[in-house]
Amino acid sequence: MTDVSPVLARVRAVALLLPDVEERTQDGHSFVVGDAAFVRVRDGENGAAVVQVLDDVHHWADVAIGADTDWTLVEDRIAHSWELAAPRDLLEAGGR
Template structure:
């Protein structure tokens, strides 16, 4: 778990004006006060290690769930808002892809001034 959290933390905290806080007992990442990623390990005894991130829409969420069910799942409490969980277990985790999903989620939460300044 620590290795996965360390990698999520590294990807999230390299983004501009990002901070980490505990939210509901989980390591959660914010930009300008808006949540964009949350690390979960065995959340409510679900046996999963994931990072939850925003998607651009419920349509994108549905497409990801359908096309890559081994990678993506619906996160408890957040899926109604279009969030997705990215699986962080196993040898086949593509950490570059995980970092990209975290960065895309940051872009969806970041204020316009950061995006206009060049974003990430």
């Protein structure tokens, strides 16, 4: 088993609480709902992890992760990204 970065562990814990999410490990770690990825964790420069979420126009946006990261804000961004990617019928059924 490979070591998991603290950032990936934290993102995984948040993402997998959302309905119908699965983790994929192609080209880093992606979390998907239906067939759509909504959060990705990748290796960045100097070994730092890069977290990406969907923005309101469905482009990938980097989320800054550092020693003073506001994880409540990051969790909200992950949840919002899930809402953007989730199939309509899942959202209509109550989503999160």
